[in-house]
Amino acid sequence: MGLMTKDQYIESLRKLNPVVYMFGERITDVVDNPRLRAGIEATGATYEVAEMDEYRDLAITTSPLINEPVNRFTLPPGSIDDLVHRVKLNRAIANHVGTCHQRCTGLDCLSALSIVTYDVDQKHGTSYNQNFTEFLKYMQKNDLTANAGVTDLKGDRSKGPTQQADDEMYLKIVERRSDGIVVSGAKVHQTGSLSSHEIIVLPTRAMRKGDEDYAVAFAVPADAEGLIHVVGRSSLDGRELEGVDCGNVRYSKNCPTLIFDNVFVPNDRIFLCGETEFAVDMVIKFSSFHRQSHGGCKAGKIDCMIGAALTLMDYNGTSKVGHHKQKVIDMIHRAETLYGCCLASSYEGKKQASGSYFIDTILSNASKIHEGKELSESIRLMIDIVGGFVADMPSDKDFEHPEIGPKLKRYFKAVEGVPVENRIKMFRLVEKMAMESADTISDIHGGGSPEAHRVTILRESDLESKKRSALRLAGIEG
Numbered sequence: 001m002g003l004m005t006k007d008q009y010i011e012s013l014r015k016l017n018p019v020v021y022m023f024g025e026r027i028t029d030v031v032d033n034p035r036l037r038a039g040i041e042a043t044g045a046t047y048e049v050a051e052m053d054e055y056r057d058l059a060i061t062t063s064p065l066i067n068e069p070v071n072r073f074t075l076p077p078g079s080i081d082d083l084v085h086r087v088k089l090n091r092a093i094a095n096h097v098g099t100c101h102q103r104c105t106g107l108d109c110l111s112a113l114s115i116v117t118y119d120v121d122q123k124h125g126t127s128y129n130q131n132f133t134e135f136l137k138y139m140q141k142n143d144l145t146a147n148a149g150v151t152d153l154k155g156d157r158s159k160g161p162t163q164q165a166d167d168e169m170y171l172k173i174v175e176r177r178s179d180g181i182v183v184s185g186a187k188v189h190q191t192g193s194l195s196s197h198e199i200i201v202l203p204t205r206a207m208r209k210g211d212e213d214y215a216v217a218f219a220v221p222a223d224a225e226g227l228i229h230v231v232g233r234s235s236l237d238g239r240e241l242e243g244v245d246c247g248n249v250r251y252s253k254n255c256p257t258l259i260f261d262n263v264f265v266p267n268d269r270i271f272l273c274g275e276t277e278f279a280v281d282m283v284i285k286f287s288s289f290h291r292q293s294h295g296g297c298k299a300g301k302i303d304c305m306i307g308a309a310l311t312l313m314d315y316n317g318t319s320k321v322g323h324h325k326q327k328v329i330d331m332i333h334r335a336e337t338l339y340g341c342c343l344a345s346s347y348e349g350k351k352q353a354s355g356s357y358f359i360d361t362i363l364s365n366a367s368k369i370h371e372g373k374e375l376s377e378s379i380r381l382m383i384d385i386v387g388g389f390v391a392d393m394p395s396d397k398d399f400e401h402p403e404i405g406p407k408l409k410r411y412f413k414a415v416e417g418v419p420v421e422n423r424i425k426m427f428r429l430v431e432k433m434a435m436e437s438a439d440t441i442s443d444i445h446g447g448g449s450p451e452a453h454r455v456t457i458l459r460e461s462d463l464e465s466k467k468r469s470a471l472r473l474a475g476i477e478g
């Protein structure tokens with residue numbers, strides 16, 4: 001098949017027949033549902049930019065596995081250059097869509113699996129890496145999108161998988177057959193599951209002896225039998241369904257809950273099955289890659305926020321106001337620090353036994369902590385600059401109303417010569433970037449809770465060498 005255009009990607013999704021529920025109703029026209037389509041368009045942008053002169057070199061590379069051009073979102077990193085390109089591409093696409101394009105999660109799974117399946121095979125003599133390699137060829141040859149089925153519901157957080165009152169609080173192998181396994185449970189916050197052809201499942205936490213049925217990784221098509229997507233509510237979703245006041249008129253994001261009701265996984269799609277000690281490796285590799293992806297992406301989102309703030313400064317008549325310029329600087333340095341941290345985590349990456357490259361975990365986790373705090377701060381700065389209409393601007397329906405519309409348009413004017421419609425549109429975009437829960441909550445929890453980032457930093461840091469430096473300087477030890 002080879003590389004897909006954006007239109008071919010959208011047509012390819014039409015061939016899938018996933019079971020989908022949204023707001024209590026079964027949805028059969030996924031691709032043409034306005035709420036879901038806005039998310040599909042965002043993933044479609046990863047195909048679109050690959051066709052654009054401006055981005056082609058960043059987005060397209062040659063896969064050594066199939067020796068053909070591939071989109072970078074199907075290429076586990078085989079060099080430092082690949083790691084760096086991931087960050088740059090995520091920033092470029094975020095600039096293009098102003099939200100989450102959703103395709104990084106699948107790449108982060110592929111990248112983690114390219115390392116860990118090899119290590120499991122070395123220890124256990126299994127053939128997961130072979131399974132993975134065949135799956136990867138399929139993904140690359142067909143230019144497919146996958147999502148990351150990582151987060152389990154987890155039930156009572158003080159208990160492990162086998163201690164829960166309900167044994168499916170973590171996705172579980174419920175049957176082992178000669179031709180594969182059957183799994184049940186659920187994965188939540190599934191960014192882009194309906195923009196994806198494939199769902200890649202990884203464990204969500206470290207597993208211990210006794211957790212064998214939960215230490216499982218595999219891939220199934222997004223419309224596999226028994227798989228049910230339940231689209232979650234997000235703060236501005238009603239706007240997309242109504243078709244008004246969307247803010248970002250092109251793109252959006254949704255994160256369904258995915259129920260696995262006795263889903264069959266054939267043997268050749270299994271990447272981990274009971275080797276509990278490797279669950280933690282999969283989690284660390286995936287989440288560290290994902291935190292690096294986030295940083296590139298969210299630096300790009302801050303770029304869009306800076307653009308909106310600057311434009312509204314022009315429209316509002318504050319473009320020369322000193323404290324606004326200072327606040328723009330404060331937004332820029334936050335974006336660049338985030339970006340710099342992710343680039344650094346790439347440049348400090350190391351080759352793994354499988355031949356794939358892995359980023360520096362401390363730097364990628366540091367970037368995610370920075371993102372969690374500083375994206376919120378950047379949103380606060382943007383809102384400070386643009387003013388209170390982010391909260392309560394009348395609807396487009398009011399602006400178009402024959403009686404009240406002309407009055408509103410008169411009073412909502414600001415700088416002479418700026419069409420009032422443009423000012424209204426830009427306020428709406430700011431509202432979307434600041435208030436869309438599917439985006440802003442992922443700045444904090446996406447890729448793991450903030451504490452998970454901190455724990456990883458502590459575990460991965462060489463604390464002894466830091467102590468040795470201090471002891472030497474204090475003259476306590478040589």
Ligand SMILES: Cc1cc2nc3c(=O)[nH]c(=O)nc-3n(C[C@H](O)[C@H](O)[C@H](O)COP(=O)(O)OP(=O)(O)OC[C@H]3O[C@@H](n4cnc5c(N)ncnc54)[C@H](O)[C@@H]3O)c2cc1C
Pocket residue numbers: 105147148149150151152153154157158187188189190191192255437438439441442445446447448449450451452
């Ligand atoms: C918008 C969005 C998009 C996402 N996209 C994806 C996706 O595409 N794929 C995917 O798999 N996941 C996705 N996630 C899930 C994300 O990784 C999780 O939200 C995150 O790991 C936190 O898990 P949780 O939401 O269950 O919160 P919890 O794990 O319940 O955490 C809540 C709080 O409790 C603390 N806590 C929980 N358990 C313990 C414990 N045992 N000890 C000490 N403290 C504890 C946490 O540190 C945190 O402070 C997404 C999340 C969001 C919000």
